[in-house]
Amino acid sequence: MTLNNRIDAFSELGNFLSQFKGDSSRREESVKFNDLFFERFLSTINGAQHKNGWFLPEQVLFSVFQWSEALKKESLKDWTSVYDFVDTESKTVGIVMAGNIPLVGFHDLLSILITGHKALVKLSSDDVKLIPLLCEYLIMVAPAFKPLIEFTEGKLQDFDAVIATGSNNTARYFEHYFKDKTSIIRKNRNSVAVLTGGETKEQLSALGEDIFRYYGLGCRSVSKLLVPRGYVFDEFYKSIFKFQNILKHEKYTNNYDYNKAVYLMSSFKLLDNGFLMIKEDESYSSPISSVFFEYYDNYEDLKLLFKDKQADLQCIVNFPESTKNVDFGKTQYPNLQDYADEIDTVAFLLKI
Numbered sequence: 001m002t003l004n005n006r007i008d009a010f011s012e013l014g015n016f017l018s019q020f021k022g023d024s025s026r027r028e029e030s031v032k033f034n035d036l037f038f039e040r041f042l043s044t045i046n047g048a049q050h051k052n053g054w055f056l057p058e059q060v061l062f063s064v065f066q067w068s069e070a071l072k073k074e075s076l077k078d079w080t081s082v083y084d085f086v087d088t089e090s091k092t093v094g095i096v097m098a099g100n101i102p103l104v105g106f107h108d109l110l111s112i113l114i115t116g117h118k119a120l121v122k123l124s125s126d127d128v129k130l131i132p133l134l135c136e137y138l139i140m141v142a143p144a145f146k147p148l149i150e151f152t153e154g155k156l157q158d159f160d161a162v163i164a165t166g167s168n169n170t171a172r173y174f175e176h177y178f179k180d181k182t183s184i185i186r187k188n189r190n191s192v193a194v195l196t197g198g199e200t201k202e203q204l205s206a207l208g209e210d211i212f213r214y215y216g217l218g219c220r221s222v223s224k225l226l227v228p229r230g231y232v233f234d235e236f237y238k239s240i241f242k243f244q245n246i247l248k249h250e251k252y253t254n255n256y257d258y259n260k261a262v263y264l265m266s267s268f269k270l271l272d273n274g275f276l277m278i279k280e281d282e283s284y285s286s287p288i289s290s291v292f293f294e295y296y297d298n299y300e301d302l303k304l305l306f307k308d309k310q311a312d313l314q315c316i317v318n319f320p321e322s323t324k325n326v327d328f329g330k331t332q333y334p335n336l337q338d339y340a341d342e343i344d345t346v347a348f349l350l351k352i
Helices: 003-017 034-051 057-070 073-080 106-114 130-141 143-148 168-177 201-216 234-239 241-248 250-265 301-308 345-351
Strands: 092-096 118-122 149-151 161-165 182-186 190-194 222-228 277-280 290-296 313-317
Touching: 003 034, 003 057, 003 073, 003 106, 003 130, 034 057, 034 130, 057 201, 092 106, 106 118, 106 130, 106 161, 106 345, 118 143, 130 143, 130 149, 143 149, 161 168, 161 345, 168 182, 190 201, 201 222, 201 234, 201 241, 234 241, 241 250, 250 277, 290 301
Parallel strands: 092 118, 092 161, 118 149, 161 182, 190 222, 190 313, 222 290, 277 290
Antiparallel strands: none
């Protein structure tokens, strides 16, 4: 397959995904192979929460919509245009996928296949059906992909390179286990937001999307706020009140009740609006249903702070001085060029 062939196939997959838009999901007659896949995929979306309680249909559909946008032909061409694709021997690249948010491992799979390599995939037990079904559709569109996609439930074997994503603890295991392989090993990352006190109600409301989307489980989810000393959170809480329905999700509510009890028993000072706790803490990784905050005295000091924390941060909301800067409400809208841990996966794959 040529690069153009691969781009065409993925853009067809994007066309298929574009049909699934929340309550307005609608079958389009112009989309290929709908007779085989539309109802199956819709059923898989609606049933994902039975395997992973965090994967409610609205969350899965949000991820699906983001991928339908990313897989537009012009987006794929723009993404690949900056690389020098040459015909090289296809290698087998193992992927150990995470399962914290829907389709989180799909970018690695896309990168491997778009560069002409074979993907040996070990799925997360929390997300075992969505990606295989997308691969079925992709193979139906372009049968040449069939020998290039393999799923395994056991240990990865017979591969040339590996991309593994996990926690800081599992990363140590990956580094030992894959020490003799060319690899990308990803660890925990978090995202933060900088507030100055001059934000509009609309900006603070958009920040709620950065905090609550995927219930705060993603590395692009804002888990900490940097605020000027003396900052008052009243306007912030007013602006995010529309997200109160998150308490309808039992797993979130259970986490809220548990973490609140732990904080209160430990006599920690908290701000609480009934569905989100705010706690002063130097850490960047806050538990579900809470966000940490830290005061700063000088806005310029944040440059040094973020430089020291470079390896721990994925996105920084509202800090134009950083290359990690993202606008309010946009952390969960990455482009194909927004690589996890800022490691260029395609460049890595083109060199193995």
